[in-house]
Amino acid sequence: MKDDVELREHLREPHDEARAHDNWSAIATRRRAASVPSGSRPFAWLSLGRLAIGGGATLAIACALLFAWPTAPGPLRQIDGSIATGLVSPESFEDATLALDDGSRVSLDTGARLEILENAGDHVRFWLHEGSASFDVVPGGPRRWAIESGLVTVEVLGTSFRVEHRAHEVEVSVTRGTVLVRGPTAPGGMQRLHAGDRIVVPFETPPTTTTAAIDTSDEASAAPAIHEAVATIEPTGTTRAPSTRTTTLDTTTADRAIASTATAAEPTTEETTASTEGASPSPVEGAPRDRMREADALRRAGRLDQAVTLLGAIVEDPSADDRALAAFTLGRLELDRRQHPREAAEAFSRAIELGIRAPLLEDARARRVQALSRFDHAAAESAAADYDTHHPEGRWHDEVHAWSHAP
Amino acid sequence: MTLATRKLPVTELPTSHLEDDAELVRRARSGDRWAEEALYRRHVRSVTNAVTRLLGRTADADDVVQDTFVRALERLAELRDGAAFRGWVQRIAVTLCHHRFRKRKLLRTLGLDRGDDDASLAESAVEGTRPDVIATLRQIDRALEGLSVASRSAWILHRVEGWTLEETAAALEVSLATAKRRLSEADTRIAPFRGEGGAA
Structure with a gap:
């Protein structure tokens, strides 16, 4: 490799047309956004200040490290110095833009309602109730940004993107940087979007397949999709990896879900009602209600605590007609996902007590044995005898006896 | 799925x-x-x-x-x-x-600094590159890391990107003589990995 030409022949060229296209889209968007006179942009002086202090900043930081560890950054504040919190709408601001003291900006479109759920030094979390908003997050900041909208979560560090909450879907389009879009109905549960990409995530998952289009075109509304991802959702969620999401906002969504009224919905074959063998839901249980669907969506998104809270609320609601089904689902969740055998045994017992119908009744009796075998051998044997009495040639016969005789 | x-x-x-x-x-x-x-x-x-x-x-x-x-x-x-x-x-x-x-x-x-050096020379090797060539590219990457930013930039722009010395000097906002000197410094450090005689 003595020759420069030979050296170059071994290297891939970094430039490609798709990359150039994406970068141009981002450049065009940034220039449109910057058409506001620079003098009126908040914190424009910061870049000059940075240049002015130059090497002094390094020295100052070194001194700070030596003598006192710098205090953690506080919550984001608005330009007037108030901490950004609560529910905001375009009318909350003169220019319909929430300008924050780190230089980040959130522009709200007409009709948008955005709630700042959490605001701390290391993270900030929004909930876009409805409408659309454009987020321009200053790169390099200390906070992880997350935007909840419907069942979709958009996670970012420094980037520029737009979220639109529509009646049945959420659209996310990225103009700069990279975002992660998580959600039970997102293809694969998560999609990484780069500058120029666009994704539309429906709230509802069709029983067998769902399709989401990722569009990298600049003219998103008119141009055809450049990437199209098709995800097939497995009939049961038993092998699906839970979301790696570890944030703690979830009580809000759960509260919202718990508060939702149980209105009739069309029948579904969602996993909520299926046993581990993929048994169909019992029609006697009635059509799954909104809360059951919400619980299922939470479970599939890996928000187990929320799902358990919601299912527990359904079980304790005397007016709910799907209490037995909720108890059974709760038992499975506690046993298979949360490793809580006591709670699982109690939930399966409750499902039986509430009159869960076949074929889930047999499943409930069998799974109760499995749960009890993990902490109360005598009770497991008793439950196994009960299973044998009711299902002498049951599908779970061998497993039940193995569990009840396990050391 | x-x-x-x-x-x-x-x-x-x-x-x-x-x-x-x-x-x-x-x-x-x-x-x-x-x-x-x-x-x-x-x-x-x-x-x-x-x-x-x-x-x-x-x-x-x-x-x-x-x-x-x-x-x-x-x-x-x-x-x-x-x-x-x-x-x-x-x-x-x-x-x-x-x-x-x-x-x-x-x-x-x-x-x-949590960045991922996904576009180093070794990472940019074309598919099918021989392992010994990739190893050489990795050595060059390491040698480049040990150089000053100015020398590294001069070497990459001229040797890898094929910019002329004049273009390189202008981009670095230095004189032609300075650009040559920095290039020479980099060549000296990298030559052992490119074979006897250094770069062309």
């Missing part, structure tokens, strides 16, 4: 081969969006390649490419000779790379 991705062809916008940079700059200054994009299309390849090689990180490079053209297009009025657009935009790009190096150094000092 299956996930299939289909890529549709990207339509390349026409780039005029009839207009020279001076004419495109003149039209862009008067608000012609097509001329702005034509300037971008004409020079983005050179800028993207150089910036990616210099930074060694694709994500950082994309940021710098965008910053470069945003800055260049917003400051077109400052460019006296439109025909010098290429050198001007290259100089902006290299300057922004050096800013990025300073920031990276500070973050590294604070233990906060």
